[in-house]
Amino acid sequence: MKKQADTLDALRAQLSTFARARDWDQFHNPKNLAMALAGEAGEVLDHFRWLTFEQAGHLTPETRAEVALECADVLLFLLRLCDKLDIDLAAAARKKMAINARRYPVSKSRGKATKWSKLGRDG
Amino acid sequence: MKKQADTLDALRAQLSTFARARDWDQFHNPKNLAMALAGEAGEVLDHFRWLTFEQAGHLTPETRAEVALECADVLLFLLRLCDKLDIDLAAAARKKMAINARRYPVSKSRGKATKWSKLGRDG
Amino acid sequence: MKKQADTLDALRAQLSTFARARDWDQFHNPKNLAMALAGEAGEVLDHFRWLTFEQAGHLTPETRAEVALECADVLLFLLRLCDKLDIDLAAAARKKMAINARRYPVSKSRGKATKWSKLGRDG
Amino acid sequence: MKKQADTLDALRAQLSTFARARDWDQFHNPKNLAMALAGEAGEVLDHFRWLTFEQAGHLTPETRAEVALECADVLLFLLRLCDKLDIDLAAAARKKMAINARRYPVSKSRGKATKWSKLGRDG
Numbered sequence A, B, C, D: 001m002k003k004q005a006d007t008l009d010a011l012r013a014q015l016s017t018f019a020r021a022r023d024w025d026q027f028h029n030p031k032n033l034a035m036a037l038a039g040e041a042g043e044v045l046d047h048f049r050w051l052t053f054e055q056a057g058h059l060t061p062e063t064r065a066e067v068a069l070e071c072a073d074v075l076l077f078l079l080r081l082c083d084k085l086d087i088d089l090a091a092a093a094r095k096k097m098a099i100n101a102r103r104y105p106v107s108k109s110r111g112k113a114t115k116w117s118k119l120g121r122d123g
Helices: A008-021 A030-048 A053-057 A061-085 A089-103 B008-021 B030-048 B061-085 B089-103 C008-021 C030-048 C061-084 C089-103 D008-021 D030-048 D053-057 D061-085 D089-103
Strands: none
Touching (some): A008 B089, A030 A061, A030 D030, A061 A089, A061 B030, A061 B061, A061 B089, A089 B008, A089 B061, B008 B061, B030 D030, C008 C089, C008 D089, C030 C061, C061 C089, C061 D030, C061 D061, C089 D061, D061 D089
């Protein structure tokens, strides 16, 4: 049981139970959850707004703890959204990683931040 | 191995290997990753922009598949961000769920979307 | 003077003066300003997260006043960003409206929320 | 007439006419418009995701033109949102600038990106 504690599906199930106990499914329409997700991502962003790269790479312990909880919020709403849409998030992640592996072959993308659609098709 | 495939830590490790192989750590400063996270959350949002609640709850298979991959992008950047900040995302999620359980006792929050800071402290 | 008070250029100039007086141009790199813009848009979003369409169309005076100030923040950072990029926002807006008029002819888009790229080319 | 072309109110009125001609008011609920606003701000953000400060300050002409149109989208949806909420955006902007002037006196905020709520009250 404890070993499973960080699986996405275990978290998804806990969140579902939490919402049901509070009769919150009425609010958890996918549209609302997509808004909550974007709002929380915006809160993560806010912490980095005025930081240099150096500062962003060396957060104070206080800021780092705040960012950790904002990241948690993003994950929790992401899992709720996927649950409501009957999307298997882990499967989607594996699928996207396979797509990325095809889109960004090491030979073409090494050391470049170029978007796949603008990477040369040849050589 | 296969049974672990949906743990957050397994995904985190895969992403780290993927980035290292492409020499992408130079781009993956937390500031940039926070921007990528918010940008991808915005793309999830875009799919729901003009939908009614009814439509959002019954996506076409095509839209649902697109949303699944956008959700995957959110997760992948979230894991990269946490990796770079040395944040244990699963632990942060558990911590936040414990905080939410305290902030939103069933007795006070049942059937209400009220933010915890505006829930009455008493009865 | 007073008649010009709501022109975008007058606001842009005031913001520039405000920032210069505080020696803030060092923080106002376009990258940072884009982050601030998205963060503030996220704060607007937060107000609508759990609302029904009916509630969103009839905000309480208190919420409406808060949303007004969040909208102001979006505008202020948008103007700073454009100023730093030497973009004439009013001209860009007129250009975009002309593009929209071509993309969304009344005959094809009347009563439809369909994105232009998915509107039929014919009929 | 032409001299007024960059006032916020003139743009607001044009957008209202544009939407009415297409029978789009049915889609332009404030909730949807807040989502559109955040989505467009996310698109602005996307252009800066992997850029250094140096690159962000010297966009290529092509990227700059794209960013200008994304900024226009942000403004257009912001104006639609305010119109639907009966918010005078120019007045809100002036009000927020007055608040900022009080929150960030030059003596305390010069050369600092510190948020007002964390600026010392004394000194």
